[in-house]
Amino acid sequence: MGRQQLDSLDEKILRMIAENARIPFLEVARACNVSGAAIHQRIQKLNYLGILKGSEFIIDPEKIGYETCAYIGLYLKDPAQFDTVTEELKKIPEVVECHFTTGQYDMFIKIYAKNNHHLLSIIHDKLQPLGLSRSETIISFHEAIKRQMPIADLANDDDE
Template sequence: MANQKLDRLDKQILKLISEDARIPFLEVARACNVSGAAIHQRIQKLTNMGILKGSQFVIDPEKVGYETCAFIGLNLKNPESFDEVVEKLKGMPEVVECHYTTGNYDLFIKVYALNNHHLLTFVHDKLQPLGLARSESLISFHSPIDRPLPIVDMINADEEDL
C-alpha cells in the first residue's frame, strides 16, 4: 500500500486528534493557526483518503468484567477456508483482532474472556469447530504499552520519509 502524501498541517492535525479524539475542531484550528473551516476540510480529506477511520471511545475490558486477555495462534486444517473462518470469527464478540500472519500460524487473534474458564470454553466450543489443526494460546498478564500510532515523529519527518 502506497504511503499517502501528508503535509505538515495534516501531521499536526493527526497528532492533536490522536491524543484526544474529542478535541473541538476550533481548538485544533487555533493550535494549527488556521481557520475552523480548514480543519473541517482537512479532516474530511484525511477521512476520504482512508487515513482516518472514525473515532471511538475506548472501554477498559477489565473494568467491565473481562479479566483475561489472550492471543491465540490458529492453524487451519484446510487453509482454503480462511475467508469462511474469518467471517465466523467476526461473529464472536470475544475476538477483538484477527491477523493473517507469517510464521507458525495461519491466523493470530486477540481475545477477551471473562476469566480463564470462559477462555477454555471459548476455545473448546467456538474455535475448535472452525476446523483447526491446532491452536496455541498466550495469556497476557498486563499491557504496559497500549497506544495509537505515534504521530509525533511524523511531524518532523521529511515528506520522502512517509
C-alpha cells in the same frame, strides 16, 4: 491505496487528535493558526483518504468483567478456509482482532474472556469447531504499552 502525501498542517492535526480525539476543531484551528472550516475540511480529507478511521470510545474490558486477555495462534486443517474461518470468527464477540500472519500460525487472534473457564469454553466450543488442527494460547497478564502510531515528520519522510 498506498501512502498519502501529508503536509505539515495535516501532521499537526493528526498529532493533536491522536492525543485527544475529543478535542474541539476550533481548538485545533487556533493551535494551527487556521480557520475552523479549514480544520473541518482537512479532517474530512483525512477520513476520505482512509488515514483517519473514525473515532471511538475505548471500553476497558476489565471494568466490564472481561479479566482475561489472550492471544491465540490458529493452525487451520485446510489453510484454503481463511475466508470461511474469518467470517465465523466475526460471529464470536469475544474475538476483537484477527490477523493473517507469516510464521508458524495461519491466523493470530486476540480475545477477551471473563475468566480462564470462559476462555476454555471459547476455545473448545467456539474455535475448535471452525476446522482447527490445533491452537496455541498466550495469556496476557498486563498491557504495558498501547499507543497510536507516531506522527513524526511524515510530510518530509522520504524513507520509502
